[in-house]
Amino acid sequence: MMKMKPLNGSGCILSKEQPKICVPLTPSDEKELKQQLEMIHRQSADIDLIEWRADYWQGELKDGLSAVSNQLQNIHKPVIFTIRTAAEGGEKDIALSEYEHMIRMSLKFPCFMMYDLQLMLVKQKADRMRMLLDDLHRHNKWIILSYHDFQATPSNEQMLAILNEQEALGADLVKLAVMPQTEMDVKRLMEVSSLFTQTHETMAITISMGELGVKSRIQLKETGSCISFATASAASAPGQLPASSLRKLLQTQ
Ligand SMILES: O=C1C[C@@](O)(C(=O)O)C[C@@H](O)[C@@H]1O
Incomplete structure (x- = not known):
């Protein structure tokens, strides 16, 4: 059965059959916020979702939250709320x-439909984080549990175990972003992704980062990954293509 998940009222339906393009919003202040949103506005047709990477904000995060949520109201695209910690490349x-x-403060803003939480943080303080996950679900938010390795690609068994653990903890989407050192690492990530997405209902986002891993951002029919990250202005990770190029490449797949 084909699994599809509509994101409440946004018109964006996630499925592995029709993968979506997400661009990061990485402003450090209000000036950059306006500039980046202008770029997103201009490339709107090639962008399905936006990820606010709150960790790029330089001032008080609560000021960033009010500035960003205020501006995002007029964008009409689902937004992923992410605070990426330094431990995972943030x-x-x-x-x-x-x-x-910060996550609790953001719950009242309808533009934030999905939350990216790092698996390792969730596991560190399991009881407190369990309550947070439950609160997010009570507010009809979607939870992405993520794992990043900016140095290496873990073994296939480890990668599968991470995806399974994210699913078992209640993720609506599981996410794995790892760094390849060889072509074989890219192939392994793609194979693990394909195995997971063919055998599980839970949708996945899988990425082999850097130049070497670019094909994992394009060949989504092979991996079953339902979202690919691209740039509208600044990149938030190595290997991201411009959204317009990615759109064309996805259409030829
Ligand atoms: O987890 C991811 C994926 C990513 O690291 C990438 O490789 O495109 C980019 C991040 O902004 C996002 O949160």
């Missing part, structure tokens, strides 16, 4: 209490 070292607090 820009911020943030205390778990602030991480949690």
Whole structure:
């Protein structure tokens, strides 16, 4: 059976049959926010979702939240809320209490439809994070549980175990982004992704990062990955293609 998930009222339906393009919004202040949104606006046709990478914000995060949520109201695209910690390639070292607090503060903004939470953080403080996950679901938000390795590609068994664990913890989408050192690493990530998506109902986002891994961002029919990250202005990870190029490439797949 084909699995499809409509994102509440946004017109965006996620499925592995029709993968979507997500661009990161990475402003450090209000000026950059306006510039990046202008770029997103201009390339709107090639963009299905936006990810706010809150960890790029330089000032108080709560000021970033009000500026970004205010501007995003007029964009009419589903937004993923992400605070990527330094431990997984992000820009911020943030205390778990602030991480949690920011997520709870953002719940009232309807534009944030999905939340990317790092599996490792969820496991660190399992009880507190369980409550947070339950709150997110109570607010009809979707949960992406993610795992990043910016150095290497774990073994196939480890990658499958990570995806299975994310699913078991209640993720609506599972996400794995790893760095290849060889062509074989890219192939392995793609094979693991294909195996997972063919045998599980839960949708997945899988990425082999960097130049070497670019094909994992394009050959989504093979991997079954339902979202590919691309750039509208600034990249948030190595290997992302411009959204317009990715759209053309996905159409030829
Ligand atoms: O997890 C991911 C995937 C990503 O790291 C990439 O490789 O495109 C980019 C991040 O912004 C996003 O949160």
